[in-house]
Amino acid sequence: MGVTRIAIIGASGRMGKQLIEAVQANDSVELGAVIVRPGSSLTGCDAGELAGIGTLGLQVVDDINAVINDFDLVIDFTRPEVTLNLLTLCCQHQKAMVIGTTGFDEQGKQQIADAAKQIPIVFAANFSVGVNLVLNLLDQAAKVMGDYADIEIIEAHHRHKVDAPSGTALAMGEAIANAMDWSLNEHAVYAREGITGERQAGTIGFSTIRAGDIVGEHTAIFADIGERVEITHKASSRMTFAKGAVKASVWLSCNKSGLYSMKDVLGF
Numbered sequence: 001m002g003v004t005r006i007a008i009i010g011a012s013g014r015m016g017k018q019l020i021e022a023v024q025a026n027d028s029v030e031l032g033a034v035i036v037r038p039g040s041s042l043t044g045c046d047a048g049e050l051a052g053i054g055t056l057g058l059q060v061v062d063d064i065n066a067v068i069n070d071f072d073l074v075i076d077f078t079r080p081e082v083t084l085n086l087l088t089l090c091c092q093h094q095k096a097m098v099i100g101t102t103g104f105d106e107q108g109k110q111q112i113a114d115a116a117k118q119i120p121i122v123f124a125a126n127f128s129v130g131v132n133l134v135l136n137l138l139d140q141a142a143k144v145m146g147d148y149a150d151i152e153i154i155e156a157h158h159r160h161k162v163d164a165p166s167g168t169a170l171a172m173g174e175a176i177a178n179a180m181d182w183s184l185n186e187h188a189v190y191a192r193e194g195i196t197g198e199r200q201a202g203t204i205g206f207s208t209i210r211a212g213d214i215v216g217e218h219t220a221i222f223a224d225i226g227e228r229v230e231i232t233h234k235a236s237s238r239m240t241f242a243k244g245a246v247k248a249s250v251w252l253s254c255n256k257s258g259l260y261s262m263k264d265v266l267g268f
């Protein structure tokens with residue numbers, strides 16, 4: 001089998017540019033297509049110039065149909081509406097997908113699961129090794145402390161982030177809820193304001209910070225009277241996520257249709 005040819009959609013974005021660089025740096029894959037929003041002023045420019053890594057000789061396009069034969073797999077870090085449109089096209093043309101976009105509602109997640117019956121998809125709210133390790137640690141912490149400790153998840157991101165809580169915070173909540181045999185929706189407290197009353201036992205509280213250029217920070221607290229455990233992950237570079245997405249692409253190119261997580265890719 002040849003080298004996997006990758007298309008990057010949303011190439012003008014914070015993650016899009018990092019992904020161009022990460023694909024270019026990995027010999028197991030090659031950059032097949034680089035796509036921006038229809039009508040974007042970046043159309044026609046060089047993909048390497050867009051990413052700030054010098055000239056690559058690959059032109060940025062604004063119509064994925066124009067490059068449909070130039071790639072095997074799409075990496076998508078965009079917005080839910082972009083991802084959901086892309087699912088149909090990828091199913092039609094049998095293209096694998098690595099999806100890092102966050103902010104889907106239940107219906108959107110179901111559409112991804114349905115598409116994965118036809119094509120291979122890795123879908124993860126966070127492609128870093130560290131966060132996926134944290135998801136495992138949370139399972140253990142919840143099993144030991146979850147039935148008596150107060151559980152809170154705090155996340156902090158840059159001022160441009162549009163969804164809250166972050167996909168990672170929700171994945172952390174899911175990991176804890178699964179360990180406790182809870183439904184996250186029934187146990188989550190997403191907002192507190194005014195006279196809230198005392199904290200209810202058996203809930204998972206979420207708090208969100210949006211400030212400056214924070215790349216992504218997540219903490220889960222398990223607090224009892226007299227002691228507390230805090231499990232924290234801090235990302236300091238988006239390249240961590242981009243390298244993880246490329247690793248997932250290489251792994252996915254050897255796998256059949258199905259819905260996979262980053263934990264599947266990392267093997268834990």
Ligand SMILES: NC(=O)C1=CN([C@@H]2O[C@H](COP(=O)(O)OP(=O)(O)OC[C@H]3O[C@@H](n4cnc5c(N)ncnc54)[C@H](OP(=O)(O)O)[C@@H]3O)[C@@H](O)[C@H]2O)C=CC1
Pocket residue numbers: 009010011012013014015016036037038040077078079081082099100101102103124125126127128167241
């Ligand atoms: N899973 C993970 O590990 C990570 C996930 N993320 C997630 O990735 C997503 C993107 O994050 P980030 O790169 O910071 O966001 P940006 O806003 O920087 O990038 C979004 C990209 O999507 C494009 N886009 C948005 N709307 C449309 C549209 N309607 N049609 C076509 N293109 C569109 C934008 O184009 P334009 O520039 O023209 O607006 C841009 O290229 C978010 O959901 C974020 O939460 C981020 C980091 C890590």
Ligand SMILES: O=C(O)C1=N[C@H](C(=O)O)C[C@H](O)C1
Pocket residue numbers: 102125126157161165166167168169215216217
């Ligand atoms: O929007 C971001 O920046 C990030 N989004 C992801 C999320 O919502 O969890 C992952 C990472 O924390 C950065």
